[in-house]
Amino acid sequence: MPVTAIGETQVHVDAEGFLTDYDEWDEQLGGELAAQIGIEMTPAHWRVVRFLRTGYVEQGETATLRRVSMQAGIPVKDLFTLFPKKPAKKMAYVAGLPKPRGCV
Amino acid sequence: MTTVATAPAIVPAFDDKDDAGRKLAIICSKGNLDMAYPGLILANAALGEGVETHLFFTFWGFDIITKAHMGDLKFTMLGNTATHLPQGLGGLPGMTAMATHRMRKQIAEIGVPTVPELLEQIVASGGHLWACRMSADMMHLDEGDLHEAVEGIISAADFIEKTESAQLLFI
Numbered sequence: 001m002p003v004t005a006i007g008e009t010q011v012h013v014d015a016e017g018f019l020t021d022y023d024e025w026d027e028q029l030g031g032e033l034a035a036q037i038g039i040e041m042t043p044a045h046w047r048v049v050r051f052l053r054t055g056y057v058e059q060g061e062t063a064t065l066r067r068v069s070m071q072a073g074i075p076v077k078d079l080f081t082l083f084p085k086k087p088a089k090k091m092a093y094v095a096g097l098p099k100p101r102g103c104v
Numbered sequence: 105m106t107t108v109a110t111a112p113a114i115v116p117a118f119d120d121k122d123d124a125g126r127k128l129a130i131i132c133s134k135g136n137l138d139m140a141y142p143g144l145i146l147a148n149a150a151l152g153e154g155v156e157t158h159l160f161f162t163f164w165g166f167d168i169i170t171k172a173h174m175g176d177l178k179f180t181m182l183g184n185t186a187t188h189l190p191q192g193l194g195g196l197p198g199m200t201a202m203a204t205h206r207m208r209k210q211i212a213e214i215g216v217p218t219v220p221e222l223l224e225q226i227v228a229s230g231g232h233l234w235a236c237r238m239s240a241d242m243m244h245l246d247e248g249d250l251h252e253a254v255e256g257i258i259s260a261a262d263f264i265e266k267t268e269s270a271q272l273l274f275i
Contacts, residue, residue, distance in 0.1 A: 002114055004111070004113050004114040005111075005113055006113055013114050015114075016114075016116045016117075017113075017114040017115045017116045018116060036113060036115045037115065037118060064215075065152060065225075065229075066215070066217065066225060067215070069225075069228075075228060076225055076228035076229055077228045077229075080228075080229060080230060084154075085118065085153075085154030086118050086152065086153055086154050087152065088152050089116065089118065090118065093116055103145055103148075103149060103216070104145065104148055104215070104216050104217065104222070104225070
């Protein structure tokens with residue numbers, strides 16, 4: 001498992017760069033991960049990321065766009081604005097979680 | 105002088121440059137429940153990957169975007185050997201309703217939305233819905249009969265023009 005430096009922190013990642021250890025993440029790191037992919041975090045971004053983090057513990061997997069929109073009440077359209085082009089993967093990356101495995 | 109080599113951080117390549125320009129055209133020509141999902145699921149997946157996606161609904165596929173039918177698509181065992189049941193069963197009264205009910209349940213159980221809900225999600229994700237002119241004329245339908253998000257009833261030639269350089273799926 002590769003180790004990479006994000007800011008000052010050393011983290012374990014998979015071949016693509018997604019964090020592999022849930023506990024290596026904190027919000028400061030989340031902000032740095034977002035910066036790596038050109039996203040500046042706002043309260044709206046944090047709401048999504050925090051939902052993903054708690055959802056992962058409860059469900060054992062990363063929430064898909066549909067689950068975020070249905071359960072957190074954040075419209076899909078807004079998710080595309082906050083995390084442009086590839087929202088599901090970008091949200092997961094910033095939240096330090098694996099890519100969602102579901103199709104929808 | 106000592107130089108410390110710092111390896112660049114491993115960051116996913118999201119490849120979302122504006123000039124990436126990948127485009128997908130999906131032609132939905134079937135109106136069975138089981139034949140509606142593949143196109144819609146793939147459209148949804150493509151949109152989630154930042155791919156500009158256009159769907160063209162034609163012939164029986166028109167049912168997917170027709171208000172009167174989109175929530176009532178059916179699945180039949182008839183002519184479908186992949187159910188691995190005797191074909192004769194499929195023709196018994198009530199079999200199509202039962203098979204449809206079961207398939208809807210299986211789809212809902214894995215958290216996949218209904219056809220109208222999936223259309224909503226596709227539109228919210230920036231997908232484009234187009235209706236086929238010939239099908240509309242044949243079935244005597246106009247914009248008022250179709251899902252509000254359908255951008256227009258267009259000819260096959262118009263669709264080909266709109267999807268220049270797109271990758272294409274015919275379902």
